[in-house]
Amino acid sequence: MSTACVDRLHAIREEYAIAGILLAVMVVASLFILGWLPVVRPATWTAFSLGIPGIDALEAELPIPRDWGLAFAGFPALFDAFWGATCGTFDTWLVCSGFLQRGFTAGILIGITAPIVGSYLVNRQMALIGEALAHTAFGGVAIGLFVGSAVPRLDYPLLFALVAAAIAALGMQYVAVKTDGYADIPIAIMLTGGFALGVAVISYGVVFSATVESYLFGDILFVPFENVQLMVGLTLLVLSTVAITHKQLLLITFDREAARLARINVWFYDTLLIVLTALVVVAAMQVLGAILVAGMLVIPVAAAMQVTDSFNGGLVASIVLGQVAVFGGIFLSYYLNVATGATIILVAIGTYVVAVVTTS
Numbered sequence: 064m065s066t067a068c069v070d071r072l073h074a075i076r077e078e079y080a081i082a083g084i085l086l087a088v089m090v091v092a093s094l095f096i097l098g099w100l101p102v103v104r105p106a107t108w109t110a111f112s113l114g115i116p117g118i119d120a121l122e123a124e125l126p127i128p129r130d131w132g133l134a135f136a137g138f139p140a141l142f143d144a145f146w147g148a149t150c151g152t153f154d155t156w157l158v159c160s161g162f163l164q165r166g167f168t169a170g171i172l173i174g175i176t177a178p179i180v181g182s183y184l185v186n187r188q189m190a191l192i193g194e195a196l197a198h199t200a201f202g203g204v205a206i207g208l209f210v211g212s213a214v215p216r217l218d219y220p221l222l223f224a225l226v227a228a229a230i231a232a233l234g235m236q237y238v239a240v241k242t243d244g245y246a247d248i249p250i251a252i253m254l255t256g257g258f259a260l261g262v263a264v265i266s267y268g269v270v271f272s273a274t275v276e277s278y279l280f281g282d283i284l285f286v287p288f289e290n291v292q293l294m295v296g297l298t299l300l301v302l303s304t305v306a307i308t309h310k311q312l313l314l315i316t317f318d319r320e321a322a323r324l325a326r327i328n329v330w331f332y333d334t335l336l337i338v339l340t341a342l343v344v345v346a347a348m349q350v351l352g353a354i355l356v357a358g359m360l361v362i363p364v365a366a367a368m369q370v371t372d373s374f375n376g377g378l379v380a381s382i383v384l385g386q387v388a389v390f391g392g393i394f395l396s397y398y399l400n401v402a403t404g405a406t407i408i409l410v411a412i413g414t415y416v417v418a419v420v421t422t423s
Contacts, residue, residue, distance in 0.1 A: 138295055139288075142168065157397065165291050166283040166350075170393060170407070172294045173347045173359055174385035176301045178367070180343045181360035182378050183336055185368070186316050192337065193357035195235070195250045196228045196344045199257030201353035203227025204278045205264040220278070221293060221345060228341035231257060236334045258353075281352030281404030283393065290349055297346040301339055312336060313374065351404040362411040363388060369418035384414050 142164075150159040157163060184190060207223030231253045238249035265275055277285065305312070311332050314322040322329050340360070347356045367380035392407030399406070 138292060142291075157394075162284050162286075163393075165286050165288055166393060166403070167390075169286045169291050169294055169350050170283055170389035171386065172291075172298045173343075173350050174363075174389040175382055176298050176343045177347055177359035178363045178381035178385040179305055179378060180301065180336070180339050181364045182367075182374070182381055183312055183316050184340060185361055185364040186374070190361045191247070191250050191254070191357070192235070193340055193344055193360040195254040195257070196231055196337075196341050197348065197353040197356040198254050198261075199231035200224040200228040200341070200345050200348055201278060202257040202260035202264070204348070204353075205261035205275065208275065209264050209267065221290060221349070224278075224348060225342070225345045227257070228345050229338055232337040232341040233334065236330075236337055277352075278348055279352050279354060280402065281348075281350055281355060283350045283403045283407075286349055294346045297342050301342055304335070304339060308332065308335065317374075351407065355404050355408045358408040358411060359385060359388070362408070362415050366411070366415040366418040369415070369422045384411070384418075387414055 146158065146164045158167075181190075181193070184192060201224070203224035203226060204220045206227065207218075207220030210223065211218030211220060235249040235253055238252070276282075311322070311327050312335075314325065314327060315329050315332050319329055322332075343360065344356055347359060351359060363381040363384040364377065366384050367377040371377045371380055388407050388411035391410040393403055395401075395410065396403040396406040
């Protein structure tokens with residue numbers, strides 16, 4: 064067998080191995096997030112009937128989680144231990160209040176995952192894709208709220224948002240490849256279409272304006288604990304996936320032709336990056352809102368690019384600047400009594416301006 068054939072077989076084997084690992088990680092992480100692992104107690108399950116006339120005997124007991132309590136067996140204890148120690152040390156309302164503790168935790172997680180994924184997007188000049196997926200996820204939230212109002216056991220708007228954003232991500236990739244159109248065409252279609260879908264569903268008849276407003280503009284101070292757990296799961300999924308595929312993502316970001324010559328499946332990793340973006344967008348949605356969520360994907364990365372020429376250095380710097388934006392935004396919003404999500408983005412813009420001025 065020729066050397067070229069052997070190299071090709073090794074490349075195919077490596078791609079299948081990576082794809083298998085990613086699939087296993089995503090499946091396990093999804094089960095972990097949803098609480099569908101065997102460690103979940105049957106007492107926490109909800110009966111779910113197939114509802115097919117004439118065959119009621121086929122009713123099944125499915126692990127549909129209602130309290131998410133055992134989805135992360137160690138996280139609640141870790142959360143309580145960390146914030147208990149922090150509250151005991153500083154003894155101030157800012158770190159002892161339960162809703163602020165949840166808000167800080169959610170913000171820290173978003174300040175990590177968004178700049179990591181955003182680093183690849185910005186360097187590929189795909190900054191607007193986060194905005195398009197956020198608007199599509201908003202459409203998914205509207206559908207989830209609508210379905211949940213009719214079927215309470217399916218009241219998981221963020222999961223509907225996750226499905227909608229993932230479908231939109233794959234749809235944008237398909238349109239861009241199959242139509243040979245400019246990359247901004249599918250982005251523009253999804254950006255306007257997703258938001259239009261959300262408005263159409265909301266206007267259909269079910270009134271949940273307060274809930275919709277929290278997803279549209281963000282409400283970090285009222286993030287439920289189960290949504291914090293969802294963010295933990297998505298963060299673990301994003302970090303593990305990026306750690307496994309960093310070399311491939313880096314190559315397709317800066318030299319796509321070299322990636323093809325190296326027999327890397329460029330389409331697969333393009334799709335993977337867009338799906339990861341969808342996960343981050345959904346995780347950040349209730350913190351920053353659909354309108355502002357793209358800011359954390361782009362602004363800390365843009366600021367980091369002003370202070371370092373290294374991709375890995377910029378990755379670390381963007382995470383640090385993301386944390387500055389989160390903490391600065393939360394504290395300023397508390398003292399100024401203004402919207403937290405908007406303040407986080409304004410602080411992030413402030414760091415970008417400072418970076419530009421100090422390095423010019």
